[in-house]
Amino acid sequence: MEADTTTWSPARVAALYDVGNTWLHRVHPLTKLAAVLPLTVAGFAGDSIRVPAVILIVAVLTLLVSRLGSVVLKSLRLIAPMTFALFVIHGVVRPYESEPIASWGPISINAEGLALAGTTAARLAVFVIAVTSAMTTVHPKVFATALIQRGVSHKLAYAYLAGAELLPEMRLRASQILDAQQSRGFDTKGSLPRRFRTLFALLKPLLVSSLIGVEMRTLALESRGFSRLGRRTSAVEVEDRGKLLQRSLLAAAIPLVVLAILW
Amino acid sequence: MTAIKDALSFKTAFTTTAWVLIPVAIGINMIGRTFTQVLNLPLFLDTIGTTMLAFLAGPWVAAVAGVLTNLVIGLTLEATSIPFGIVNAAIGIVAGVMAARGFLRSTGKVIWLMVALTVTTIVTATPIVVLVFEGVSGSGVDAVTGFFVASGQGMVESVIGQQLLTTPGDKILTVLLAFALIKGVPARYRPPFAREVVPF
Numbered sequence: 001m002e003a004d005t006t007t008w009s010p011a012r013v014a015a016l017y018d019v020g021n022t023w024l025h026r027v028h029p030l031t032k033l034a035a036v037l038p039l040t041v042a043g044f045a046g047d048s049i050r051v052p053a054v055i056l057i058v059a060v061l062t063l064l065v066s067r068l069g070s071v072v073l074k075s076l077r078l079i080a081p082m083t084f085a086l087f088v089i090h091g092v093v094r095p096y097e098s099e100p101i102a103s104w105g106p107i108s109i110n111a112e113g114l115a116l117a118g119t120t121a122a123r124l125a126v127f128v129i130a131v132t133s134a135m136t137t138v139h140p141k142v143f144a145t146a147l148i149q150r151g152v153s154h155k156l157a158y159a160y161l162a163g164a165e166l167l168p169e170m171r172l173r174a175s176q177i178l179d180a181q182q183s184r185g186f187d188t189k190g191s192l193p194r195r196f197r198t199l200f201a202l203l204k205p206l207l208v209s210s211l212i213g214v215e216m217r218t219l220a221l222e223s224r225g226f227s228r229l230g231r232r233t234s235a236v237e238v239e240d241r242g243k244l245l246q247r248s249l250l251a252a253a254i255p256l257v258v259l260a261i262l263w
Numbered sequence: 264m265t266a267i268k269d270a271l272s273f274k275t276a277f278t279t280t281a282w283v284l285i286p287v288a289i290g291i292n293m294i295g296r297t298f299t300q301v302l303n304l305p306l307f308l309d310t311i312g313t314t315m316l317a318f319l320a321g322p323w324v325a326a327v328a329g330v331l332t333n334l335v336i337g338l339t340l341e342a343t344s345i346p347f348g349i350v351n352a353a354i355g356i357v358a359g360v361m362a363a364r365g366f367l368r369s370t371g372k373v374i375w376l377m378v379a380l381t382v383t384t385i386v387t388a389t390p391i392v393v394l395v396f397e398g399v400s401g402s403g404v405d406a407v408t409g410f411f412v413a414s415g416q417g418m419v420e421s422v423i424g425q426q427l428l429t430t431p432g433d434k435i436l437t438v439l440l441a442f443a444l445i446k447g448v449p450a451r452y453r454p455p456f457a458r459e460v461v462p463f
Contacts, residue, residue: 005460016338016339016340075342078341078342078343082343082399082400085399085400086397088405089397089399089405089409089412090397091397093409093412094412096373116397127342127343128343131338131342131345156327156331159286159328159336161281162333163286163289163335164330165286165337166286167289167293167335169292170290170293171297174297174298178298188302195303195304196436199298199302199304200440202298203294203298203444204313204444204447205327206291207447208444208448208452209289210287210290210291211452212446212452214284215452218280218283221279221283222438226279227279
């Protein structure tokens, strides 16, 4: 039986994850992850913008039709500053031997630079949208369980999941420490040396409390048989399916690279 | 010296304590960046957890924490951080091996550790920034890269120039903070490797 993630609180993990029941939510987590590889290599192969642009248009339309506009927004938020920097550095700032298409005083816009910026932005957008689509529609616990089912060490999966769960907890603790230190008169806007001192005052309690908690966590894990060898059962169940599709997706990366270069 | 030997061997380095420390390092890597943003400091401090773990548990544990930091952040928050897992892992290995070789035992040696981490960052990050991101990172340091590009430098030279200006300060403070923070932790809470390599 599949885990009903709709009842889990997304706030407990630092995650792109959105609760939902779209077709993409129902696809096996590793199938979604396997699809990232051929899409990304196809996007990066070849010199032209055509391949990444086509992938991007199809991906955005599919996501919008599937009511997954949030994936597009999250990807856009991440890729926008990079796209801006790419267009400024390659399209405006970088000197070229060819004639600029427009000039205003020292600023000139070059077609060659714009093309390079556009291609790079499209490639990065393909990668970002592929990863974001995969991870917005899978709860980290389900993802970690699926990895363990395919032979990934449960210890590695624990570290991944605990990391994802610890991020919001540490962020909360960091903001509490920040508030507490500010109420004691710590200056977050003073001179550079003063801000460095504040940084140390903020990090120290966070680190000390984290390290003190390590001993307790270690004992708790050991009492649950963390170091024991052998198979484990899991509270989260993920139906182990789609192996052939996943292998095909990974294998598809090779012909896709060839096609992208030739096109 | 047993703890150092154990931490340098891939087979014996991963104790339960080491596995518990990895998520803590991931959290500290993330929080280091958050605090520098809150305090408007011209730094990243996004490898402070990895460096600290290298001093606490050795190179291999720190390398795994480095890769996982970028994977966790990449798969849960920002996909673009995934390729930089290589940089984070390399920092963990170099910091851990140098800590085991006694580079935390004198001020002169600590300076060499800072230099090594700076070089490691530049050597591993530059190819990723140039080949994958065409020189940009989407952060404030792009202005420095832009300055070098505008002055007629090639993309590789511009990224190296930007890294030479921004990385040393970041790595100096990362090492100093990691070292000072471990020093502030009572000895009984330090893992055996840290008790041997941190001179207190």
